[in-house]
Amino acid sequence: MKPALCPILSVLLLAQAALLAHEPVTRARTAINIPDVAGFLTLKCDFHIHTVFSDGKVWPDVRSEEAWREGLDVIAITDHIEYQPHKKDMVIDLNRSYEIAKTAGDELKVMVVHGSEITRGMPPGHMNAIFLTNSTPLNQTNWMDAHKAAQAQGAFVFWNHPGWESQITNGVVRWYAEHTQLLEAGMLHGIEVVNGRDYYPEAHKWALEKNLAMFSNSDIHTALNLDYHVHDGDHRPLTLVFAKARTLESLKEALFARRTVVYSSHRLIGDEQFLRPIFERSIRFDQESVRFLAKKKVTVQASNDSDVDYQLELVSAPEGFIAPKKLTLPGRKTVIVTLESGFRPPGAGSETALFYNVTNLLVAPSKPLRVALPVKLTFGN
Ligand SMILES: [Zn+2]
Numbered sequence: 267m268k269p270a271l272c273p274i275l276s277v278l279l280l281a282q283a284a285l286l287a288h289e290p291v292t293r294a295r296t297a298i299n300i301p302d303v304a305g306f307l308t309l310k311c312d313f314h315i316h317t318v319f320s321d322g323k324v325w326p327d328v329r330s331e332e333a334w335r336e337g338l339d340v341i342a343i344t345d346h347i348e349y350q351p352h353k354k355d356m357v358i359d360l361n362r363s364y365e366i367a368k369t370a371g372d373e374l375k376v377m378v379v380h381g382s383e384i385t386r387g388m389p390p391g392h393m394n395a396i397f398l399t400n401s402t403p404l405n406q407t408n409w410m411d412a413h414k415a416a417q418a419q420g421a422f423v424f425w426n427h428p429g430w431e432s433q434i435t436n437g438v439v440r441w442y443a444e445h446t447q448l449l450e451a452g453m454l455h456g457i458e459v460v461n462g463r464d465y466y467p468e469a470h471k472w473a474l475e476k477n478l479a480m481f482s483n484s485d486i487h488t489a490l491n492l493d494y495h496v497h498d499g500d501h502r503p504l505t506l507v508f509a510k511a512r513t514l515e516s517l518k519e520a521l522f523a524r525r526t527v528v529y530s531s532h533r534l535i536g537d538e539q540f541l542r543p544i545f546e547r548s549i550r551f552d553q554e555s556v557r558f559l560a561k562k563k564v565t566v567q568a569s570n571d572s573d574v575d576y577q578l579e580l581v582s583a584p585e586g587f588i589a590p591k592k593l594t595l596p597g598r599k600t601v602i603v604t605l606e607s608g609f610r611p612p613g614a615g616s617e618t619a620l621f622y623n624v625t626n627l628l629v630a631p632s633k634p635l636r637v638a639l640p641v642k643l644t645f646g647n
């Protein structure tokens with residue numbers, strides 16, 4: 267007679283079998299929480315990405331998968347026109363990386379924009395042309411001819427990494443006559459204020475002065491998670507685009523209308539008309555929680571529904587109040603803010619405001635967004 271396995275041993279063997287079985291890798295998308303602003307959808311985009319079809323290390327369909335998993339709505343594939351280090355191992359076709367990424371993007375509902383990087387020395391330096399219909403005509407000897415070919419296709423063009431060491435002169439980021447020439451000919455529409463981990467205040471200033479759309483892009487060459495710790499709260503630099511609909515046409519309209527904000531690490535950079543509603547729609551003050559403690563202290567619960575950790579510095583508090591000089595409103599958390607008053611303030615239902623600078627929301631270089639935090643006070647005895 268065959269001895270029966272003892273029940274404990276059976277369970278252990280089954281558990282071991284489960285461990286040995288190949289579990290499928292979970293494909294999961296993580297949402298990026300940045301609110302929409304009035305009348306527009308906030309699309310999360312990266313418009314500067316390389317693949318093996320230029321000097322990248324990654325096959326194009328992986329770019330769509332990375333973007334989907336990270337919660338992006340849009341990517342542009344922008345392989346170099348003039349630089350093909352893998353050409354001995356590849357069939358060079360300047361449109362092919364876009365085509366492969368687009369097929370994968372369509373399945374995942376990630377919009378893929380057809381782009382190319384016009385790769386020239388300074389001036390005018392590296393420029394991305396996006397919304398192309400065919401990259402091949404951009405392969406020209408003369409840089410201006412490449413730009414004319416992009417313009418003939420109705421492309422949107424932005425200057426890449428203006429502060430990159432190969433594009434600066436004697437340590438200075440310079441705007442050349444060639445950039446003015448492009449701008450005046452309607453051939454330059456945007457500029458990277460952030461590329462990778464680098465922020466360029468000079469480019470930020472030019473964007474404001476010359477009415478260029480601001481961009482923040484990864485310019486990624488290797489696998490995304492080798493450069494960005496996306497599972498540990500890190501994210502690639504993103505361009506937020508405020509579009510009327512989730513279509514390529516609306517995206518293009520929004521870019522030409524300059525409706526973008528830079529989102530890099532925990533910093534947002536852009537016009538006040540976008541930063542203010544993003545902040546105000548992120549933060550909720552729990553008015554029910556406002557209470558008067560020992561007649562001198564008031565606590566407010568402040569919730570931040572976005573992914574951005576807002577860093578605040580006090581500008582002014584109502585007379586007689588002591589408010590925190592520095593305040594962090596962490597993303598997806600609720601914190602308690604305590605106010606003290608040196609006297610008993612006026613009666614029930616009075617409204618007041620605390621004025622803070624949000625130091626990681628920049629409306630101009632070194633100029634933070636100023637916000638008023640409304641506090642409604644209801645006093646008991
Ligand atoms: Zn470049």
Ligand SMILES: [Zn+2]
Binds near residue numbers: 316383426485
């Ligand atoms: Zn590049």
